[in-house]
Amino acid sequence: MPRARNLFCLLLVLALVLNVPTFAWDNEGHMAVAYVAYQHLNTGTKARVNQLLRLNPDYSHWKAAVPSGTSAAKSKMLIFMMAATWPDYIKHKTGYSDDGIENGDRPDGATSSQNVGYSDHLHHKYWHFVDTPFSTDGTPLPSLPTPNVQTQITAFRAVLASNDPDAKKSYDLVWLEHLVGDIHQPLHAATRVSSADPQGDHGGNLVTLCSAPCKQELHAFWDDLLGTSSKASSAATVGRNLPTADATLATKTDAADWAAESFDAAEQTVYAAPVANGNGPFTLTPAYKTAAKKVARQRVALAGVRLANLLNDELQ
Template identity: 45%
Template sequence: MKQRILALIVIATLCAAQPAFAWFNGGHELAAYIAYQKLTPATRARVDALIKLNPMYGQWTVDVENSRKPLVAFMKAATWADCIKQASCAAGYTSDGGNTPPGNPTDDQNIGYADKLMHQYWHFVDTPYSAGAPGQPAKTPNALTEIEKLSAAIETDESDDIKSYDLVWLEHLVGDIHQPLHATSRFTVNHPQGDAGGNFIYFCAKPCSDELHAYWDGLFGDTPTIQQLSENATVLLGHPKPAGAESLDVASWVTGSFDFAKSAVYTTPISEDNDPTVKLSPRPDAHYRSEANRVANEQILRAGYRLANLLNTKLK
């Protein structure tokens, strides 16, 4: 078995424009893999049936042997909320305000797969980190409010179509909120309106778009094989259960990620971003990479446990 859990993506390859995701597919699929191992038999059977209602189920499971289809589909479902942002993956979805809630009644609607809005603003909560400029309150709806809303919805007798939609969003959002830069926006002299969770902290000049948020998103890669995910999950599941693994308090999840943002993300050598003459941040060094890997592994393991506990407790 591999002893090294995961290698960092070579960030220099990210110099083409990237959409703002939280963990690339590798992180979301790894958290889902871990969660699936912790589901009770009854919850797993319910999850398997609901995932089949997603319109992409056939694509996720083509050429997958029957015995592995439920696990693979559950893992792929964790990436669906990012997939619908890309026409090349899932056509027909509309960006309704981008990363800012437009203030419409549809912002937090829960109508199942009939909803063709991307809801990009559901993926994060910009807890303000005042580090040189006053912070601004996080906008709603956001990842915190939606996880709470969808968690409550799956306890009800809503239709299976809507429950399937809620399930795949919960898979994704629970992973999202454990990426520290999806739980904060840092307010500084250079970015008095916030840095959008590190998206505006660049390591290189345009047209290169290599930046802090993408660095953290990429810690688990984007296209790992099932074998790689299985090996990595086995190593992580061999670790002690992380603190707070059984917590259903979503606000505390956000607080934990926010604390990691301050202690492990916005740290040396990342720029303090308060000198107007300094436009770029130094790149992460070896020490930073080591700490980033440690935090990312801990958070993915925690996300997997919490997702399983949430579904075991609430899914009907």
């Protein structure tokens, strides 16, 4: 039935074109953060994270994804890397659901900041960013919702340092692996407010890079900068070739500082020419793309070392 098959293919293509997720660094970027972190974990911390990750409900899937013949030591590293993608993975996992309001992007109610471990099947999409608003035309700034990525990093790291049960620490560990990456993505720490977008441009999600029906937008461009592979081995190659993180900046431990740096990078590099006022479309220049890639690689390298420092310092 070629006609039915053609229709199926068309629907599949439409689904892929229309469904543009907002993930903050694709899987490859998140796994590159974890790769860098793993190179800086001390021996005791490596053993502890391995013990905690075994408690994740998808541990067996990660293990199955490790190529056969991989050494035990490398397998543990690859699993640590895959774990960094779990908060995005559950967005499409059966049994997990949106919560909050505005398509799940805004917290609402007591469950928004609950920290109860793997029995929690809510997406908590608003944990992935802290969209600090700035205005280009004097439009008043909307309030900044909590909880957000900054408050959650603080909350989760406190649990790792506490006497709470390992099952809860495991949940908080995989979220931390992910969120330390997210907070270093400039468009997860800024939203541009204007008379056209009085609630902000959703971290660049409303800024288009081509004319309809093309769907490319600024947020996804930044998410993709480290690569779009979902293979841990590919992400390890990306991580291995990143620049060395600035040693002084790497010692900063306050998530508020990390968010502030990302906000500054958004103002200076993300919302820079040819990205002008309004929602576009804007055609990015080679010079813009080169500058963006440089900043993204520096942010991911820094996120990796900071994640390692956090785990070495806090994990009990």
